[in-house]
């Protein structure tokens with residue numbers, strides 16, 4: 001059980017997390033090689049847009065957005081947030097001279113780690129609900145409706161609820177720090 005959990009859950013999450021640093025270092029290295037270091041600065045804006053776009057999932061979940069498969073949008077949330085975070089990491093680099101942006105960067109990494117934890121809690125919940133899926137399929141429901149129902153049920157599982165009560169405040173802290181950094185940058189900008 002512990003072995004299955006480590007191999008199937010902990011290692012993949014750890015690797016996805018480490019890949020974020022590897023991707024950021026690779027992109028930063030490439031930009032340095034090509035003499036395009038300035039481009040890295042602007043990746044902060046693109047990365048933020050990616051992270052914001054990843055919240056289409058939240059809009060769909062709350063039915064503010066009427067269209068789009070929740071399952072696909074959750075997958076895009078994970079991918080876009082990961083890509084966005086890696087760009088923000090290139091943007092921030094290892095320049096630790098300003099306190100708030102640095103804290104924002106740490107908060108972002110904590111949110112990504114928390115997101116990965118949620119992803120695997122969700123997978124556990126979905127596995128335990130597979131049996132329910134069998135029942136739904138046997139009742140003649142369309143595969144797409146079965147998927148939608150399973151996602152809905154797994155999001156309601158207790159562990160997910162507890163995780164969400166940590167993940168949401170973490171996201172707020174990250175958003176607050178990123179907001180202060182953005183505001184300070186705009187105020188200090190030489191217009």
Ligand code: HEM
Nearest residue numbers: 051058061078081082085111112115116118119122155171
């Ligand atoms: C900058 C990075 C990220 C931020 C700011 C972020 C933020 C959020 C927020 C606010 C939610 C709640 C959605 C809602 O209920 O409206 C959420 C849910 C979720 N996120 Fe992330 N996330 C990030 C990265 C990730 C990553 C990298 C993954 C996984 C690879 C991930 C996986 C999930 C999962 C599985 C959920 C649960 C879905 C649900 O409860 O409905 N997140 N995230």
